[in-house]
Amino acid sequence: MKTNSNLTHPLEVKTLEIGYRVKGNTRSLTPALNFSLPPGSLSALVGINGSGKSTLLRTLSGMHPALSGQVFLQGTPMHELAPAHRARSLSVVLTEPIASKNLTVNELVALGRHPYTNWIGQLTAEDRNRVAYALEQMELEGIKQQPCHTLSDGQLQRALIARALSQDTALMLLDEPTTHLDLYHKVKILKLLKEVTRMADKTILFSTHEIDLAIQLCDHILILSAEHSQFGSPCSLIESGGFDSLFPGDTIHFDRTLGMFKVNK
Template identity: 85%
Template sequence: MNSDLIYPLEAKALEIGYRGKSRKKRLTPPLNFALPPGSLSALVGINGSGKSTLLRTLSGMHTALTGEVLLKGTPIRDMPPADRARNLSVVLTEPIASKNLSVYELVVLGRHPYTNWIGQLSAEDRSRVAYALEQMELDEIRQQPCHTLSDGQLQRALIARALSQDTALMLLDEPTTHLDLYHKVKILKLLKEVTRMAGKTILFSTHEIDLAIQLCDHILILSEDVSQFGSPCNLIESGGFDTLFPIDTIHFDRTHGMFKVNK
């Protein structure tokens, strides 16, 4: 980790989980990782490993048990909401408030941190919205109501809303859920292009580990006992994926970099 580099997102001794009346439930060991600028990173783990909780903790929506989350070197707990909205955009799995909005109107909502009290768009706002629509290949359906969109189109519209917010960091919770293989790859390749062309840093949770290995710069593997962060190649070499699932059912083929079912 380069000590001179200011990372868009850094976690230091971060423990995530929940506090009860008499005890706390820890989901992971202390996490230490940093996402470099312009990188695409995946968050993987079995169901219940804490992926969504980690994303909510990193975004400031959920309180960490211990440790610290830094946005551009500043603890997120010390960052006013307006500043946080200019540094971090989030796409969660909850449905949008109103699917009667058009694609354009939904993407415009991403400019809320920058508009005046009546929501008037400046030339800069319109430019950012247009860029987001173009990047997510939504220009042709910009006036289409969101309730008429396919799952893949709606997911791209939600990502475009976050992209129009123009933050250095984007957090996405399972952006490829309910999509077929073609549209899963399409979404992830679009995200990869955003990191390359716009220099955004993106962290997304996913069950598509084979795709993440092929497309991501870094992967964070969550588990209750040991969590690992690194490049896909390094994680493969270190055996990071070997015990992610019960080995009597699924094993990781290091030679081909993919999971295989034990028949």
């Protein structure tokens, strides 16, 4: 169910400053950010704890106000998009628990069709096809009638991603989709996301602590830092030393030759 690529980047960020305003005081988390994600790409958002990864994703989704700058969805400033149009342009998977785990996997995934259904939420044949496609892509067909409370962490994560996929948006934002998973299931999720970008022509940005895996699987990486944020391909960031000072060097260091972090012994 591959769709035609839009020459306009699904996401473009210009001089975006993220952070918080509390009692008249402004706390900026990063320097101004400038980057764009092309159609059909998988990109990771990395940084130390507290660097602003979740805040950036919430800002990009419109859930949190930016301090300055602009976010463009398919060439249109996000603040100019009506909520219904925005819901058809981007989908979000956050770390919060779902409202009801009594839903079956199929019912959860079908919620992604809400921006397209009528006022009583009745699914059309097209809606059901999108749900079926999302279940297939996330390898959930065999458990689609199971209640969500019976799922493993990995299965539930795939179901949440399937819900976003059924929403059929050009852009998908995911906050730490591999949290609490073992190495096998971390790789499984990320390879499925990579496949979605190729087969469904979706653009995906996800935050992660799995930097070594992101380097191997992603088209682009955004390194968030309070001093200097960097965006580029994994190879270009390795060559420029982008990962060298990401963490304090007393415990780990980045080996440019191997393209991975190593523990200091």
